[in-house]
Amino acid sequence: MNENHTRVPTRFAPDTRFTVTPLPAAPTRAAQERELERLKYGLLEEFLNETAAPELNAFYRQAANEAAGLAWLTPYPLLVFPGLFQELAQAARAQASRQEQIRRRSQEFLALAA
DSSP: OOOOOOOOOOOOOOOOOOOOOOOOSSOOHHHHHHHHHHHHHHHHHHHHHHOOOTTHHHHHHHHHHHHHHHHHTSSOHHHHHHHHHHHHHHHHHHHHHHHHHHHHHHHHHHHHHO
């Protein structure tokens, strides 16, 4: 074994203290809600401006609310919302089209029955 042992004197400096103000790691829920609402109304306005059929307004508003509710359940609601809203808006257009077809057929049947 090595018999050369040299002692190293240890000296410790006085404790240094400082204060740290932690920042939130992610945006707060309220900030995310505001951003999601802003995004929802912006995209909804785009869809409503592109649509000449006023009967789709209610369908688009419902699709926007459903998409916002579903997106909020995900870890990244602002990322998920636009695609989800687009899918639900497309489904809303298809539903409105089906309802219009049923309405026309019903009127034809009523006209024949009268």
